[in-house]
Amino acid sequence: MVKLALLALSGSLRTESYNSAAIGALEELSPDHIEITVGDVGMLPIFNPDLEHTKIASVEQLKDSLARSDGLVIASPEYAHGISGPMKNALDWLVSGDEFPGKRVMLINTSPRAIHAEQALREVIRTMSGIVVERAYVSIPLLGSNLNKSGIIQNTDLASALRAGLIEFCESINNHKGDDNG
Numbered sequence: 001m002v003k004l005a006l007l008a009l010s011g012s013l014r015t016e017s018y019n020s021a022a023i024g025a026l027e028e029l030s031p032d033h034i035e036i037t038v039g040d041v042g043m044l045p046i047f048n049p050d051l052e053h054t055k056i057a058s059v060e061q062l063k064d065s066l067a068r069s070d071g072l073v074i075a076s077p078e079y080a081h082g083i084s085g086p087m088k089n090a091l092d093w094l095v096s097g098d099e100f101p102g103k104r105v106m107l108i109n110t111s112p113r114a115i116h117a118e119q120a121l122r123e124v125i126r127t128m129s130g131i132v133v134e135r136a137y138v139s140i141p142l143l144g145s146n147l148n149k150s151g152i153i154q155n156t157d158l159a160s161a162l163r164a165g166l167i168e169f170c171e172s173i174n175n176h177k178g179d180d181n182g
Ligand SMILES: Cc1cc2nc3c(=O)[nH]c(=O)nc-3n(C[C@H](O)[C@H](O)[C@H](O)COP(=O)(O)O)c2cc1C
Pocket: 012, 013, 014, 016, 017, 018, 019, 020, 076, 077, 078, 079, 080, 081, 082, 111, 113, 114, 115, 143
């Protein structure tokens, strides 16, 4: 089995966040050869281009984790038809670096009605030269379910959707290792 390292980011800072729960469930469901590091976008300062060349520990950590990862997993909510502020902020910190371009991205949408933020997120990722792996896309209806991480893992349909997405994602990464565009 080829070992893979993934960085996973939730775009919600809410304690009971469905997106964070989905990321947590994915981490627990992942097989041993896939190491998932869960990043924290809530620690980042508000993006300011004037600070891009200043060493900021949380920004350095995000960039290092992404540089060391073979792929990025994003689960992020929709607020007022837009990308959540914390997620957009994190992506803004990554725009000028060389960690993001060519990186494969797995998207998890925990609220299938939230189409606007997902479209916007896809556009931002494309603009930043990331590659959304379509066959790894997971849409799971968690909104209103009251499920936490354990509840998701115990739900056969949700757990198998996450596992299937992860396997497709890792296959895509392995199939394109060595490509110039990731
Ligand atoms: C301020 C605010 C605005 C929201 N706007 C939308 C929206 O435009 N479309 C939508 O589908 N859901 C919207 N929602 C619902 C959230 O996307 C939903 O509660 C989601 O589960 C939040 O993610 P989380 O559970 O990971 O925190 C909004 C929620 C809040 C708090």
